[in-house]
Amino acid sequence: MNSPDGCKRIYVDNAATTKMSKTAINAMLPYLDGIYGNPSSLHTEGQRASEALVSARERIAKCLGCTAREITFTSGGSEADNQAIVSAARLGERKGKKHIVSTAFEHHAVLHTLEKLKKEGFEITLLDVHENGLVTPQQVADAIRPDTCLVTVMYANNEIGSIQPIAEIGAVCREKGVIFHTDAVQAVGHLHIDVQEQNIDMLSLSAHKFHGPKGIGVLYAKKGILLSNLIEGGAQERGKRAGTENIPAIIGMTAALEEAYEKLDRNTEKLTVLRDKLISGLSEIPHSILNGDAKHRLPGNVNFCFEGIEGESLLLLLDDKGICASSGSACTSGSLDPSHVLLAIGRVHDIAHGSLRLSLSEENTEEEIEYVIKSVKEVVEYLRGISPIWRDLVSGKKEFMIK
Numbered sequence: 001m002n003s004p005d006g007c008k009r010i011y012v013d014n015a016a017t018t019k020m021s022k023t024a025i026n027a028m029l030p031y032l033d034g035i036y037g038n039p040s041s042l043h044t045e046g047q048r049a050s051e052a053l054v055s056a057r058e059r060i061a062k063c064l065g066c067t068a069r070e071i072t073f074t075s076g077g078s079e080a081d082n083q084a085i086v087s088a089a090r091l092g093e094r095k096g097k098k099h100i101v102s103t104a105f106e107h108h109a110v111l112h113t114l115e116k117l118k119k120e121g122f123e124i125t126l127l128d129v130h131e132n133g134l135v136t137p138q139q140v141a142d143a144i145r146p147d148t149c150l151v152t153v154m155y156a157n158n159e160i161g162s163i164q165p166i167a168e169i170g171a172v173c174r175e176k177g178v179i180f181h182t183d184a185v186q187a188v189g190h191l192h193i194d195v196q197e198q199n200i201d202m203l204s205l206s207a208h209k210f211h212g213p214k215g216i217g218v219l220y221a222k223k224g225i226l227l228s229n230l231i232e233g234g235a236q237e238r239g240k241r242a243g244t245e246n247i248p249a250i251i252g253m254t255a256a257l258e259e260a261y262e263k264l265d266r267n268t269e270k271l272t273v274l275r276d277k278l279i280s281g282l283s284e285i286p287h288s289i290l291n292g293d294a295k296h297r298l299p300g301n302v303n304f305c306f307e308g309i310e311g312e313s314l315l316l317l318l319d320d321k322g323i324c325a326s327s328g329s330a331c332t333s334g335s336l337d338p339s340h341v342l343l344a345i346g347r348v349h350d351i352a353h354g355s356l357r358l359s360l361s362e363e364n365t366e367e368e369i370e371y372v373i374k375s376v377k378e379v380v381e382y383l384r385g386i387s388p389i390w391r392d393l394v395s396g397k398k399e400f401m402i403k
Helices: 022-031 044-064 077-094 107-121 137-143 166-176 249-262 264-282 313-319 338-343 366-385 388-395
Strands: 071-074 097-103 123-127 148-152 178-183 203-205 217-221 286-291 301-306 355-359
Touching: 022 249, 044 071, 044 249, 071 077, 077 097, 077 107, 077 148, 077 203, 077 217, 107 123, 123 137, 137 148, 137 166, 148 166, 166 178, 166 249, 178 388, 264 286, 264 301, 264 366, 301 366, 313 355, 313 366, 366 388
Parallel strands: 097 123, 097 148, 148 178, 178 203
Antiparallel strands: 071 217, 203 217, 286 301, 301 355
């Protein structure tokens, strides 16, 4: 079966990456050709590039509610996460504080960095996540110790879309004098964020999640937090991130972020309607369950588990129908293991293997959502029809786990 117009493919994998906006592309073009100088050069061409860099830093800072000097450009969210966590750890280490608090369902850019620090003698506390995909400020408060140097909690989960009470968690950390970092890669451009109002000390973002180019991101670090270098070799980014700045990508990211904030309320309203329609339609499938909180979730995120099927087969058959979807994080798509996020919220292995993540953008239409619902129902029914596990469930040899 073809997609609604018979040829166009339906892209509902925006949590993995978004299509670059025309605004971002057009903003980048002059810096790929006419203004191509190195911003560190003293000649006119270099200084034109330097002026663009200064302007972009100020514009990004305005979007986040901080100052330009608190913005460091990185290669993306993973680098920003790494630098934030390592920097806070080194600051704590100098004071004899080597304890870090995080959650069990963070992105692997955070979890793997914490694992590396654990091998260096840091103690890591990973908070349990409730079934709805949320942690509470009280959990954070209870976990903080006199030797805690950092709390890092993601703003919105990349798989199940649950939005954490960031301002409240930040207030707990502020009261206890602990640095608070949030991986906001999935949130920036989709939610209203003000780092000062929300008590955020450090924040990571990535441009390709809000219609900007790939390979560029930002680390916000509050004034007074000394960053540790991950890359040595030059004086760029106030000496904290060596390497010639990627001016075209920085300009594209800036234009995309400003456009996202300009359209945020309108896009949120549209996406919430489409998301809820999709959730309602998929909930009609027997023995299915929504992952993540129904209310406190990203406006474009839908994540379901379907009992009795494998997620990989579901994705391949949906692709045949012209639908681009995923079963979880794009960063772990080659893994045969079930999602650590789904396991963290209490899904058992067999159920976690049958997951589907659909992440929408403002370009999706109601007609596309109706087609996706219809297609998922058809594919789930087909896969269950050929599944020996499903036969055992229906016959009563095994008990259903999703009622």
